[in-house]
Amino acid sequence: MKPEVVIVGAGPVGCSLALGLAHHGVRSLVIERSREIAQESRALVIWPRTAELLRDWGAWEPLLAAGRFTTLFAPHDAASDTALLSVDFREIADSVESPGVLFIPQYDTVRILRERVESNPLCELRFDEEAVALEQDESEVRLGVRGANGTTTLAAPFVVGADGAHGFVRNALGFTLQGATYSTRVAIADVGIESGAHSFPSPRVALDAPGLLLGIEYAPGLWRTIASVAPSVGDDEALATDAHANRIAHLFGEEARSSTVLWSSLFRIHRRHAPNFISGRVALAGDAAHLNSPAGGQGMNAGIHDTANLAWRLACALKSSQCAQALLVGYDIERREMQSDSIERTTDLATRLAVYAPPSLKRFAFAWMRRSLRARGMRRKACRTLGMLDGRYTRSPDVDTSHPLAGRRIGDVALDNGRRINAERRGRAALLCCGEVRLEGIETLALAKPPKRWLLKHPSAIVIRPDGFVAAVIEKPTRARVEAMWKRAFCCASPLPGTEGE
Numbered sequence: 001m002k003p004e005v006v007i008v009g010a011g012p013v014g015c016s017l018a019l020g021l022a023h024h025g026v027r028s029l030v031i032e033r034s035r036e037i038a039q040e041s042r043a044l045v046i047w048p049r050t051a052e053l054l055r056d057w058g059a060w061e062p063l064l065a066a067g068r069f070t071t072l073f074a075p076h077d078a079a080s081d082t083a084l085l086s087v088d089f090r091e092i093a094d095s096v097e098s099p100g101v102l103f104i105p106q107y108d109t110v111r112i113l114r115e116r117v118e119s120n121p122l123c124e125l126r127f128d129e130e131a132v133a134l135e136q137d138e139s140e141v142r143l144g145v146r147g148a149n150g151t152t153t154l155a156a157p158f159v160v161g162a163d164g165a166h167g168f169v170r171n172a173l174g175f176t177l178q179g180a181t182y183s184t185r186v187a188i189a190d191v192g193i194e195s196g197a198h199s200f201p202s203p204r205v206a207l208d209a210p211g212l213l214l215g216i217e218y219a220p221g222l223w224r225t226i227a228s229v230a231p232s233v234g235d236d237e238a239l240a241t242d243a244h245a246n247r248i249a250h251l252f253g254e255e256a257r258s259s260t261v262l263w264s265s266l267f268r269i270h271r272r273h274a275p276n277f278i279s280g281r282v283a284l285a286g287d288a289a290h291l292n293s294p295a296g297g298q299g300m301n302a303g304i305h306d307t308a309n310l311a312w313r314l315a316c317a318l319k320s321s322q323c324a325q326a327l328l329v330g331y332d333i334e335r336r337e338m339q340s341d342s343i344e345r346t347t348d349l350a351t352r353l354a355v356y357a358p359p360s361l362k363r364f365a366f367a368w369m370r371r372s373l374r375a376r377g378m379r380r381k382a383c384r385t386l387g388m389l390d391g392r393y394t395r396s397p398d399v400d401t402s403h404p405l406a407g408r409r410i411g412d413v414a415l416d417n418g419r420r421i422n423a424e425r426r427g428r429a430a431l432l433c434c435g436e437v438r439l440e441g442i443e444t445l446a447l448a449k450p451p452k453r454w455l456l457k458h459p460s461a462i463v464i465r466p467d468g469f470v471a472a473v474i475e476k477p478t479r480a481r482v483e484a485m486w487k488r489a490f491c492c493a494s495p496l497p498g499t500e501g502e
């Protein structure tokens with residue numbers, strides 16, 4: 001099989017991209033230098049936005065079966081076992097199909113995604129192959145790959161570096177990650193908690209600890225502890241048996257002090273991204289492009305969101321070479337904006353509060369959040385922010401931002417036929433007609449009464465991209481205006497639904 005896209009790295013992001021590309025009919029080859037999957041838990045959470053993408057690509061059901069899904073996100077005070085706040089994702093059940101959080105360790109996520117990739121006829125996954133050289137011209141990229149039989153060259157129209165924080169591809173493009181590294185280090189451990197008959201609510205936060213001390217249950221009886229480490233404490237001291245035992249006792253009580261530490265490590269945390277996410281025919285995605293603080297649990301999720309944006313663009317670019325550069329530039333602008341204006345801000349705020357704020361300020365912040373969550377609008381906002389359903393592309397060249405809905409993810413509401421928008425379009429572009437709209441010869445989805453929060457003043461046609469974002473809202477639409485907006489969104493690479501034969 002000759003690949004149209006070569007993906008470097010079979011982590012969660014590389015595998016998601018391969019599945020996303022296959023969904024659009026694109027053949028990809030994923031090369032991965034190591035068959036082993038790191039056994040530390042790393043990303044533990046799959047948020048609702050990520051769930052809807054993985055569902056489109058056929059990976060959600062096996063992940064759901066392997067993880068622990070909960071509609072309630074309620075961090076508890078470890079000292080009193082009382083909820084510090086409670087976010088119930090069912091609050092937004094009218095606009096998201098999976099209103100909840102899936103707790104699943106990253107090694108299970110990667111294992112399942114790799115299985116899906118290996119069983120997909122449009123994907124090939126090769127282990128023990130490492131990208132070591134890269135060059136490109138206007139028509140293709142050539143990748144030097146070192147494997148068991150020496151170094152060979154792979155050529156493909158596009159290459160994507162999903163090879164993680166220290167990846168080869170970003171370095172080969174000459175990009176360094178820009179931003180800041182936090183002064184604190186973070187000690188992370190996976191711990192088997194012997195709790196007897198007592199079950200601890202998760203996540204649990206030791207509010208009285210200086211800095212951050214948090215526990216998250218990622219599988220029955222298995223917890224991740226996360227603790228910030230003061231500058232005066234040495235690396236060995238931070239990971240010493242006593243240090244872990246003190247943290248465990250603080251979070252779970254003295255009787256849990258001797259619980260088993262399965263794995264632990266000390267990390268520096270960052271807020272950094274590459275100056276560009278593309279160069280010519282090469283793109284970066286996931287940790288290769290950006291690094292966040294784990295506060296907020298968004299790193300892996302954000303990487304998977306990159307791939308939803310990139311997959312349809314690459315599929316379009318392969319159909320229409322004159323549009324390729326514009327499509328990739330759109331990826332670069334949109335995902336860098338989302339990273340710097342939304343994801344980095346959220347995780348930075350969470351880090352500052354969790355790590356640097358004194359206990360009194362943390363208590364005040366939780367009390368303030370509890371009070372604001374009494375209002376329904378704030379509860380919905382909290383669900384959307386936590387669930388990574390918010391965020392807007394305002395600088396995109398292919399989004400017409402004149403309407404406030406454009407550049408945002410479309411709410412997955414029920415259509416007139418009773419099915420949800422996403423179930424009906426299943427990861428494909430669609431034209432949604434709201435109110436009395438007639439567009440002869442074009443296949444459309446119909447919604448007579450759109451939600452008031454969409455702020456539609458007139459009957460409108462909404463251009464929905466494959467990644468679920470609104471490219472344009474056309475009020476009182478005519479066929480000519482719809483065609484123009486469709487072309488702006490997808491360049492000339494994708495015909496309007498129902499007009500393929502014209």
Ligand SMILES: Cc1cc2nc3c(=O)[nH]c(=O)nc-3n(C[C@H](O)[C@H](O)[C@H](O)COP(=O)(O)OP(=O)(O)OC[C@H]3O[C@@H](n4cnc5c(N)ncnc54)[C@H](O)[C@@H]3O)c2cc1C
Pocket residue numbers: 008009010011012013014031032033034042043044045106129130131132162163164165166167168169188267285286287288294296297298299300301302303
């Ligand atoms: C301690 C810790 C806790 C975290 N907690 C969370 C969390 O709670 N929530 C969250 O969303 N995120 C979290 N993250 C971040 C998350 O783990 C990363 O964002 C995620 O792993 C990024 O996936 P990726 O596929 O981009 O990169 P990686 O997972 O790093 O995968 C890259 C792959 O590329 C391969 N590779 C590298 N170089 C080459 C090469 N030259 N040729 C071929 N293959 C290559 C590697 O072997 C690897 O398999 C955490 C990270 C850490 C370290």
